[in-house]
Amino acid sequence: MQKREALEFDILFVGAGPANLASAIHLQRLLKRHNATAANPLEPSIAVIEKGRYAGAHLLSGALLDPRALDEFFPDYRAKGCPVEATVSKESIWFLQSKRKFAVPFIPEPFSNKNSLIVSLSRLGAWMAEQAENEGVQLFDNTAASAPFMENGKLTGIITDDKGIGKDGNSKTNFEPGLLLKAKAIVIGEGSDGSLTRQLSMHFPSISAAQRYETGVKETWEIPEERITAGEVHHTFGFPLESDVYGGGWLYAFSPTLVSVGCISSVGHDSPVCDPHLNLQRFKLHPLIANILKSGKMVESGARTITSGGLDAMPPLCGPGYLLTGESAGMVNMQRHKGIHLAMKSGTIAAETLFEALLHNDFSTGRLKSSEERFRNSWAWEELHAARNYRKAFDKGLYSGLVQAGLQLGIPGLSLKTTQLTLPGFTETPSFNPKKKKIALPVIPEFRADGMRTFSKERSLFSSGVMHEENQPCHLVIKREDIAEICLKKCKKEFANPCQHFCPAGVYEITTEPVPALKLNPSNCLHCKTCEIADPYGIITWTTPEGGGGPGYKLS
Template sequence: MEREAMEFDVVVIGGGPAGLATAIRLRQLALEHGTGLSVCVLEKGSEIGAHILSGAVMEPRALAELFPDWQELGAPLKTPVTDDRFLFLTRQRAFRLPTPPPMQNHGNYIVSLGNVCRWLAQQAEGLGVDIYPGFAAAEVLYHADGSVKGVATGDMGRTKTGEEGPNFAPGMELHAKQTIFAEGCRGSLTKTLFERFKLRAGVDTQVYGLGVKELWEVTPQQHHAGSVTHTIGWPVDQATYGGSFLYHLEDNLVSIGYVLGLGYANPYLSPFDEMQRFKTHPAIRETFAGARRVAYGARAISAGGFQSIPKLTFPGGLLIGDAAGFLNLPKIKGSHTAMKSGMVAAESLFELLRSESEIGKEAVDYPQRLQNSWLWDELYRVRNIKPAFHWGLWPAMAYSAIDTFVLRGKAPWTLHHTPDHTSLKPAAQCTPIDYPKPDGVLTFDKLSSVFLSNTNHEEEQPCHLTLKDAGVPTRLNLAVYAGPEQRYCPAGVYEFVEEAGTPQLRINAQNCVHCKTCDIKDPSQNINWVTPEGGGGPNYPNM
């Protein structure tokens, strides 16, 4: 089928902090040098920010490099961190620990990353970037020589069975000299690039965390703008990597979230329910007295760090941001590194496009430029902390202290990761977890939570959660692992229902909040998350 095509110098896939920073930096350079350069950003969310979910405490370092006058320009970083607490929780008590150096937040801001992206998009459009929200990049296009030619957006208006419906509109091809993949953690196209160009050869596997977040409007008495709390310990056991954040933003808003390492072993574990249970801790629940919950969402993050960074370039394109895995886990921040990687990529690309007018070139000096930047040093120094948690909480804390204070991140060894999808133990070897029932005031069930993500997908479209083998969910997942997808999915997409006396997997794809956990954690990697129709998915207001 013939599709229409549009030509750009650079196409960026994904309108998050990384993609927008790249687009901005490219246009800044073009304007400085007085040259033409067409830059287009594709975003699958219905608007910029709709799919952005983060804590978030933001380190303004990269932003200040991109816009030295960001404060005058009105960037929505309004709440400086004033108070930083790090707690170890037992079921009933909270013990204050010294805040580890990577987690110290002096000079940082509590933000809604969605709003920061909305602001970045305004700046980008002002600089001449074409931004197209509501269009999902569904397919990578290649030249005959194997280099990346661009992407195609997904078809709109196909029926459930894949036929062309009455309002069918075929996808568009976007051709570019360079295509930048900024899809965020576990990008669906990035995943295909890893395979095609063998970008992960010789590096550690990527490992992940799932962050479940709620936004609350609390009473003025319970609100302390600028207050930051992180916890470890309860409700998860010491073998499970998990921790919480609690940030007080402006306007009586409090952001609360729980991040759980997806390398957990017990298939009965439910990240969503851990988050709900966490809120009931005596040291936490008082913040929410008389408050109301206003938003909910979830998103996976890359946690592998330095040793999991893949090869970043290939003919015709490159990877930036969390699609590449530039998140700093011990710092629990990734937006500053995402932006920085995008800016460095832009500088490299601009030089490349000026000297090489042909298509399909590889920006080989981008990784070198990164290695000379603060980003590389920052990720290198903390590289051994996450893998140490494989030994459990206390050994890892002890190791982290030595690694940080004595070795200062320069240990002559590097610890390695094991893939998250291989870590589940058969249900028979594990104890079911009895989560408390939601009270509808402080704790909630999944469906009323998903409701607050404003997620929606056009009903009559092919399911975007594809199974390689339709028999695996019952044959393996249910039989051996007690159906873990029912629990790890934070949006209630997967459920086993009895049909004609036998359990069948039902996929409620409309609920999906695009967190990508199923694509990561499915024990046999049987679930392949692909993009639904553009504009589908959550509509986060200020997450």
């Protein structure tokens, strides 16, 4: 085994998203409050590592923020300069056909965004990282958690990424081996489909619940004045998606001249023939959106997956040596299309659990399990429990889903189904059943971007700030024999190589000259994880590239 320098902390946070940053801030404030009167003050070493090249670089969302959690753990956030773009001033829900729109006559309370804040998640993350550092938390960016470090069946550390390895796998002159970061407790908040969480599930199978995912693609636009007011919010369903595809669109106004526009598409192992990037481009052509964006300029774009399984798909919040927060714990309410406030709440629950562990110098699994009780007694559990059947209701299509969702608004959690639904395409081990009756593949529409309102994947990548060290091993791992037997034969026949479409960054390309081959463009990767989730054969493994690689979001 390669010898690595080891650093030791009391508490280590993996991922600098809103969940872990809320946790670090809250924990430090709890400690300072305790130390103000304690005879024996606690002074633990606390660190956060982040794979992006700066805090917020990989954070992408709409984003509407319910301030409930922020009000609880950081009541002076406005006085501290929290970057709130606007407060929701007007909202509407539309059903779209290709050229027409129909307004939902009233907005049911569970869908209401009253008092919510419109924020740039990347700016919010950068601000929260600054606040954490002001509280005394050490933050290390450009540092990816590449593997767990296990001792006696317990997570006791993580191994960070090696730097300076060439495409051929050999060390370059600037080679630096990754570090071994050890801790008494490790808080994992990697976001959707985290690579460390996936590796950890090999040791603790209970983590690998049948989670499900959607892919969101979004753009930020500068537009002429007098078309929209700050705080205006529009949500849509219907066009451009077929009725059997779950998803929808949004447009949020940061200001009268800056808007966020995006589209969520359901992509899964059994429904991989989908192009989330194309869905957004078509969405922007609808008159509702086109009239707002006309003569505007796209200034940033990005993509990410979203956990959507809800309460029933959540893994346990803790295990030997670790806690899960945010989307690593499945904390998203798809009924409200919100997760930031739940991520923050999961972070404060983790902080209170860790504070008790520090007080008693006890980091046993039994002690960490108090996080489960805290969650069960919180408003976060109540919210997720009430919405637990919402996403499942749409498994048989839009119209059936609307009927079931309507029933759920009357009695929270009610569904026409009385037993747990089987989630198509979201099994623990993705597989393709060759005996299954073959269905006609959906047709992806022919589309040519105009370069003004609609864009190619290449042009969108330019606006994502994506960067990777070119001379490094490919972080998208597919076995050579799988490329030959599955990609170029079986997948081509059964699904027409959907990786060419479902990847919003154009990473996967099937070439025919001089011989058929799968060409990978890993430097395009937006770290959205759609490929690993949507691959119908489960042969793609997303691993961490060198820390600092990936998108560089600033407004998203």
